[in-house]
Amino acid sequence: xxxxxxxxxxxxxxxxxxxxxxxxxxxxxxxxxxxxxxxxxxxxxxxxxxxxxxxxxxxxxxxxxxxxxxxxxxxxxxxxxxxxxxxxxxxxxxxxxxxxxxxxxxxxxxxxxxxxxxxxxxxxxxxxxxxxxxxxxxxxxxxxxxxxxxxxxxxxxxxxxxxxxxxxxxxxxxxxxxxxxxxxxxxxxxxxxxxxxxxxxxxxxxxxxxxxxxxxxxxxxxxxxxxxxxxxxxxxxxxxxxxxxxxxxxxxxxxxxxxxxxxxxxxxxxxxxxxxxxxxxx
Numbered sequence: 192x193x194x195x196x197x198x199x200x201x202x203x204x205x206x207x208x209x210x211x212x213x214x215x216x217x218x219x220x221x222x223x224x225x226x227x228x229x230x231x232x233x234x235x236x237x238x239x240x241x242x243x244x245x246x247x248x249x250x251x252x253x254x255x256x257x258x259x260x261x262x263x264x265x266x267x268x269x270x271x272x273x274x275x276x277x278x279x280x281x282x283x284x285x286x287x288x289x290x291x292x293x294x295x296x297x298x299x300x301x302x303x304x305x306x307x308x309x310x311x312x313x314x315x316x317x318x319x320x321x322x323x324x325x326x327x328x329x330x331x332x333x334x335x336x337x338x339x340x341x342x343x344x345x346x347x348x349x350x351x352x353x354x355x356x357x358x359x360x361x362x363x364x365x366x367x368x369x370x371x372x373x374x375x376x377x378x379x380x381x382x383x384x385x386x387x388x389x390x391x392x393x394x395x396x397x398x399x400x401x402x403x404x405x406x407x408x409x410x411x412x413x414x415x416x417x418x419x420x421x422x423x424x425x426x427x428x429x430x431x432x433x434x435x436x437x438x439x440x441x442x443x444x445x446x447x448x449x450x451x452x453x454x455x456x457x458x459x460x461x462x463x464x465x466x467x468x469x470x471x472x473x
Contacts, residue, residue: 192258194310195219195245198317204421205321206238207231208330209373214419219246234329237320250309256289264289269299333369334422335359336377338394340455341448342401345465353445356437357391357454358401365396365405365432372408373422378452387453388414389423393443395436401457407436 199222203211212221223246225231226239245251260267268285282299343355361368374389389410396406408425431439447465448456450472458469 192219192254194314195251195254198314201321202238202242205325206235206329208328209332209334209371209422209424210330211421214421235324238324241317241320245313248309250305253294254306254309256292256294257284257287260287260289270296333371334373334375336375338374338376338389338391338454339397340401340457342457342459343445343447343469344459345447345462346460347462354441355445355447356395356440357393358395358397358404359408360401361396361398361405368396368406368427370427372425372427374425375420375422376453380452385452386420388417388420390414393440394425395440404434404436406432407439 196218199217199219200214202222203214203217207225212225219242223242226235226242232239257267267287270281270283270285272279272281284297284299284302286296287294339358339360341355341357344352346352372394374394376387376389378385378387392410394408395404396408397403398405407428409428411424411426414423428436447458447469448454449469450456452472456469458466460466
């Protein structure tokens with residue numbers, strides 16, 4: 192089942208994209224029910240057909256039954272016998288009855304080979320379907336792979352003037368920008384691509400100058416220290432606009448950033464040690 196749960200995560204992140212479900216709630220059953228809804232079945236008919244083919248197959252139903260029985264209920268009476276001098280060895284998965292369905296006994300080696308064949312065939316079919324649906328990018332609007340930069344200032348004798356803020360330069364006016372942004376920080380260097388969660392809770396929107404503040408976006412979800420990456424969702428703040436956004440930034444704890452491959456850092460300071468420190472890569 193782990194294989195199909197992993198495939199479900201690929202579908203959730205790659206196909207549902209901005210409309211994806213919470214990671215911890217995703218499995219093959221959830222994805223099947225989701226894509227059987229009219230909206231998603233119309234948008235992704237090939238994914239829907241593949242999910243229904245899998246969920247309705249006898250091979251999958253046996254895998255699901257034995258997995259849920261041993262994980263949630265109890266063991267299955269398996270049989271292992273060894274003949275004299277190693278002849279007539281036998282290993283069987285015992286019969287079990289679950290949800291009004293009787294599952295018969297199966298030779299362990301035969302069942303393992305059949306399961307592996309089923310997994311390989313299912314994976315090959317899925318890749319073909321996924322490639323077709325993924326490139327259409329149905330739910331990937333308003334995604335960004337970077338910000339315009341960070342501006343930060345630190346004055347030796349005026350600690351109350353310490354300030355650091357993240358900004359995106361508007362392409363036009365703030366009012367014409369989308370209601371939501373989805374951001375994952377990405378950096379491409381030579382033949383390698385690096386990615387990082389977007390750690391900022393607030394992103395200011397500026398005009399041509401990075402001190403001309405037009406508005407802001409607020410992160411909708413909370414992130415932690417994790418190896419999982421996702422496009423973090425930001426919602427446009429329609430209540431706080433213009434220069435007042437900077438006032439709210441000054442009330443927050445100031446975080447200073449080092450030079451890094453994901454965004455530009457502009458440091459303003461009369462402290463040479465601070466400037467030297469922040470110019471060093473993290």
